[in-house]
Amino acid sequence: MYTTYKCSPPVTGNTKAVLTLNSFQKGGDGGGPSQCDNQYHSDDTPVVALSTGWYSGGDRCLNYITISANGRSVKAKVVDECDSTMGCDDEHDYQPSCPNNIVDASKAVWKALGIPEGDWGDYEITWSDA
Template sequence: MYTTYTCSPPISGNTKAFLTLNSFESGGDGGGPSECDNQYHSDDKPVVALSTGWFNHESRCLKNITISGNGRSVVAMVVDECDSTMGCDKDHDYQPPCPNNIVDASQAVWKALGVPHSDWGGLDIVWSDA
């Protein structure tokens, strides 16, 4: 019923993506613990999940990326996959699969980018390996 992806757009020095909001805390909308370390993470820490293709079989786990948007930049750690191949189950908080161009970020990332709280949820950004 949903489009699924096994790849993401090519990565460059400034890869275009869409920033979304996620809670990585226990009981948050991220579902289970993060895939990279099987832990939950505070919304006050700059952490992200990447679409399946960019997550690349955990090759970016616990590595930092630089996210630029809204005229600012922030460094965040990759802790999870925003699954582009599966969804609509308990492990994915019954959400549909992610598109292939998502950087799913904690509240700390949104705050660091200076995005007004009323605008949290979706933002065109660029990212690169830090």
């Protein structure tokens, strides 16, 4: 049993979140194609998945958000949901459900923010709709 969430904190101009690392490429740890466009995306492209509440039933699909951390900002396209309501099943690679405050990002986002690779994993950020 894992904790699940149906909501996320309200989005402001400076929403606090935790940046996590994901591969949206075919064969990457993100699983199947992205929900927004049924496509895979290169690790060199700044794309993200948002926790279920922020994903908002796909309302942010293919829109950009601005992520800020480490004194830098980057725009990234929302292409997927980091499911906060389901987990521990085949579709989710038997991973626990996503917390409600996650921006799950490609390597390109981490690189653009200038975060040293040794710090990749969980990193406190802020974000807003672009």
